Amino acid sequence: MKLSYDAVVIGAGIVGAACACELARAGMRMAIVEAQIIGGGATAAGMGHIVVMDDSPAQLALTQYSQSLWNELASQLPPNVEYDRCGTLWIAADDDEMQEVHRKQAVYAAAHVSTEILDAKALAEAEPNLRRPLAGALFVPSDAVIYPPCAAMYLVECAKQAGATLYLERAVAKAGKGRLVFSDGTEIFAASIIHATGASASRLMPHLPVRKRKGHLVITDRYPGFVRHQLVELGYLKSAHSTSSDSVAFNVQPRRTGQLLIGSSRQYNNEGTGVDQNILGAMLARAFDYIPSLQGLSSIRVWTGFRAATPDKLPLIGPTEDASVFLATGHEGLGITTSLATARLLTDHLLDRTPAISLAPYLPERFACEAAHA
Amino acid sequence: MTQHFDIVVVGGGPAGMAAAACAAEYGKPVVIVDDNLTLGGQIWRGKDIPAAARKWQARLDSVSAHVTRIHGARVFSQPVPGVLRAEQNGRYLDIAYRKLILATGARERFLPFPGWTLPNVVGAGGLQALVKSGLSVKGKHVVVAGSGPLLLAVAAYLQTHGAKVLAICEQAQFSRLLKFVHSIVTDSGKLRQALTYKMQTMSVPFYAGCYPVSAGGGKKFESVTLRQGKRAWTIACDYLACGFHLVPNTELAEFFGCRISNGKVAVDKWQQTSILDVYCAGEPTGIGGAELALVEGQIAGYAAAGQQDKAHSFFEERARRRKFAQLLEETFALDPALAQLPQDETLVCRCEDVPYSVLKHEPSWRAAKLHTRCGMGPCQGRICGTATEFIFGWTAGQVRPPIFPTPLSSLGAKPELIELQETR
Amino acid sequence: MPERIALTINGRQWETSEGTTIAAAIMNTEAACRTSVTGEERGPLCGMGICFECRAIVNGVPHQRTCQMLCQDGMDVTTQ
Known part of the structure; x- marks a missing residue:
């Protein structure tokens, strides 16, 4: 029997799960294929920060739009998604960075994202364990944190309820021209094939401009109230911007459980899954610099993961040269945040609906020349 | 600061003590890194230790010039190749090695059943360890349950410390226990030990093919319901001491990439693992008791010190003692019904x-x-x-640092750059 | 006779003999060591530092495995 679908999503990470859910709810006959575990790749490795970011106007538009979609969804999320609108504090260490706080506030205000500037005293009250003095912070109250693997599970469940078929623990050998071949040789057919395979995207599509960018995270035992907001140093932007060298930044997240997630690191050209003591040490030193009393807390686990990084820090969403193949990958560190917008934009595109924001900045064709020359 | 040793032994139980004592006989600088506060491991713990323990203690003392002891330290990572990192009192120690002997022992296996999380439902070895470290069980009523030769030993120990043991329940069937007893008749040491325990617990009902199906009580444990065949009955008591035999501690070996087979660390005839210069001795290679651990420890210690001839002389004894390990495994294999609890x-x-x-x-x-x-x-x-x-039937995944929860300061500390030394 | 050690457990003074672990001392007071994440009372299980059920706050530091720590004079222990 020939199995055929309107669309098949490859990859049940948060992006693939969101796409499957959105497309199934739009009435498409869907399949979603996962080689290993739902939400088990970068979705499990990342922090789960739903954050508005302003590296570029296109990034701001996408993150803001997606956050609004998360806000709509929030009340329906099951408790194990641990949705918590704790807000982000962008921390300014000195007066220079305080200037950045003001600049950032202006950008956010222009986009109608409400923020609040905290001076040194207000910051110390908001987060008593931060070192003193610090210059201040920009508080973004609409940012939230979630536990992404369960969010992916929830989205897959929604997709299934809307009629989607899940192919679990099925590796894909080949996909294109409306046909998907599993590693066991069996095949399914679909008018649209959506690659949502994150950092592994180039396995099936070697010419994609997606590179693995390794990250480390540490999680502690439970210390409720030790940190109350997602804390990110403004220097993070410098680190996240850098496309060449290894970098670390102070980025600490309070979990609903009372645990703390401590990041972050960025490395290219390191595809081993092992923990790199030097980068781990540098990352923790940075965290201790901001929160000295972290040093005595008990750590339970360290892990690594791979972000799907593109040269311009924007994801790849939309059609490719193969008319049946679409991309939803390259989200780097923002896959959790932008998953819902990615799904909505892709669905709008496939169904020829007018999108809420322009898809243009994220279209894969912007790298078409490079890919052709690669 | 990084301390340097030729041979690092992780674990200070019988296997680790024997390995260190033998390796140090030839003047190699050896260190024992042990997470307990005193040597002896879980089995030789506290005051009432057997003669063998004293003998090995004395042997270690005789080579003390070459053996450093680090107590209360838990190995949790390898910050750079050839260096172990341990946590001790909230601080870390970096220990460089040329050869490593893993003697990380075993732990009790615990199986979930309704009520097993109540306070005073404790491991069998767990309750014994707690009594050895100051818990008073005088006049307390205890049911000892689970599996393995430990149950009798624990029951006897608790009795001598004033507890009233109401029942001993072994999940293995009587026929298998009979075969076990029959097989150890030729081993006078084991037989004597078994008989001593049995004599000490003569007045206690012993049930084979019997296991707890639930523990009851409000906030605290009050009673246990046992099942033997079709019969089920409830006994009121203060403690349920319940452990289902032992499982090897293989995490550290897995962390070093050593091959694990059937839940045990795979070793060659010199007790070397699949990783060059990493040896393993005692329970992690298969549950066999203190005697086998001592033999494996000696082989590993001599082999790591380059004394292959000496190591070789223990092969025969090891082969014999491994038969006992095999017997243990067969006798105390878990009843599949326990998975339904x-x-x-x-x-x-x-x-x-x-x-x-x-x-x-x-x-x-x-x-x-x-x-x-x-x-x-x-x-x-x-x-x-x-x-x-x-x-x-799930198998656990990759072992990553920290192998034990550890303070962030110890986890993150930058390792000292060490010069790669020429290995002999 | 081994030396006696005085420590505070949950705000009350207790005496114990030298060489007693904190876990054993807590059990001797008939208290649980910790409250689980869903609110159950828990006491030690393994007695050898593996299971983490004996965690308590020792001298202000939470999550201490009390079965691996000896009581010391003047110690302040609070179950968590």
């Missing part, structure tokens, strides 16, 4: 309170971890991972 609401993961009902739908250990938080707590899956391996 947890009810939907029974918590399987005690750190994160994950019930059986949500785990039974998960396809694998990693999926369960990610989707239910099972194994995500501070025990890092040592309790629930062992249980789910038996109940669901």
Whole structure:
């Protein structure tokens, strides 16, 4: 029997799960294929920060739009998604960075994202364990944190309820021209094939401009109230911007459980899954610099993961040269945040609906020349 | 500062003591890194230790010029190749080695059943360890249950410390126990030990093919319901001491990439693992008791010190003692019915309170971890991972640092650059 | 006779003999060591530092495995 679908999503990470859910709810006959575990790749490795970011106007538009979609969804999320609108504090260490706080506030205000500037005293009250003095912070109250693997599970469940078929623990050998071949040789057919395979995207599509960018995270035992907001140093932007060298930044997240997630690191050209003591040490030193009393807390686990990084820090969403193949990958560190917008934009595109924001900045064709020359 | 040693022994139980004593006989600088406060491991703990323990203590003392002892230190990572990092009193120690001997012992296997999380439902070895470290059981009523030769020893120990043991329940069937006893008749030491324990617990009813099906009580444990065949009955008591034999501590070996086979660290005839210069001795290579651990420790110690001839002289004894390990494994193999004990609401993961009902739908250990938080707590899956391996047949995943929860300051500290030394 | 050690457990003074672990001392007071994440009372299970059920706050530091720590004079222990 020939199995055929309107669309098949490859990859049940948060992006693939969101796409499957959105497309199934739009009435498409869907399949979603996962080689290993739902939400088990970068979705499990990342922090789960739903954050508005302003590296570029296109990034701001996408993150803001997606956050609004998360806000709509929030009340329906099951408790194990641990949705918590704790807000982000962008921390300014000195007066220079305080200037950045003001600049950032202006950008956010222009986009109608409400923020609040905290001076040194207000910051110390908001987060008593931060070192003193610090210059201040920009508080973004609409940012939230979630536990992404369960969010992916929830989205897959929604997709299934809307009629989607899940192919679990099925590796894909080949996909294109409306046909998907599993590693066991069996095949399914679909008018649209959506690659949502994150950092592994180039396995099936070697010419994609997606590179693995390794990250480390540490999680502690439970210390409720030790940190109350997602804390990110403004220097993070410098680190996240850098496309060449290894970098670390102070980025600490309070979990609903009372645990703390401590990041972050960025490395290219390191595809081993092992923990790199030097980068781990540098990352923790940075965290201790901001929160000295972290040093005595008990750590339970360290892990690594791979972000799907593109040269311009924007994801790849939309059609490719193969008319049946679409991309939803390259989200780097923002896959959790932008998953819902990615799904909505892709669905709008496939169904020829007018999108809420322009898809243009994220279209894969912007790298078409490079890919052709690669 | 990094301390340098030729041979680093991790674990100070019988295997580790023997390995260190033998390796040091030839003047190699040796260190024992042990997470307990005194040598002897779990088995030779406290004041009432056997003659063998004193003998090995004395042998170690005789080579003390070459043996450094680091107590209360737990190895949790390898910051750079050739260096172990241990945590001790909230600080870290970096210990460089040329050869490593892993003698990390075993732990009790715990299986979930309704009520097993109540306070005073304790491991069998667990209750013994607690009594050795100051818990008073005088006049307390105890039921000892689970599996393995430890049960009799624990019951005898508790009796001599003033507890009233009401029942000893061994899940293995009587026929298998008979075969076991028959086989150790030729081993006078083991037989004498078994008889001594049996004499000491003569007045206590012993049930074979019997196991706890639930522990009852409000906030605290009050009674245990036992099942033997079709019969089930309830005994009121203060403690249930329940452990289902032992499982090897293989985490450190796994962390170093040593090949694990059937839950045991695979070793060659010199006790060397699949990783060059990393040896393993004692319970991690298969549960065989202190005597086998001592023999393996001696072989590993001599082999690591380059004394292959000396090591070779223990091969015969090892072969004989491994037969006993095999016998243990067969005798105390778990009754598959034990996997049916947890009810939907029974918590399987005690750190994160994950019930059986949500785990039974998960396809694998990693999926369960990610989707239910099972194994995500501070025990890092040592309790629930062992249980789910038996109940669901799951195998645990990759071992990463920290192998034990450790202060962030120790985890992050930058390792000293060490010069690579020429190895002989 | 071994030396006696005085420590505070949950705000009350207790005496114990030298060489007693905190876990054993807590059990001797008939208290539980910790409250689990869903609110169950828990006491030690393994007695050898593996299971983390004996965690308590020792001298202000939470999550201490009390079965691996000896009581010391003047110690302040609170179950968590």
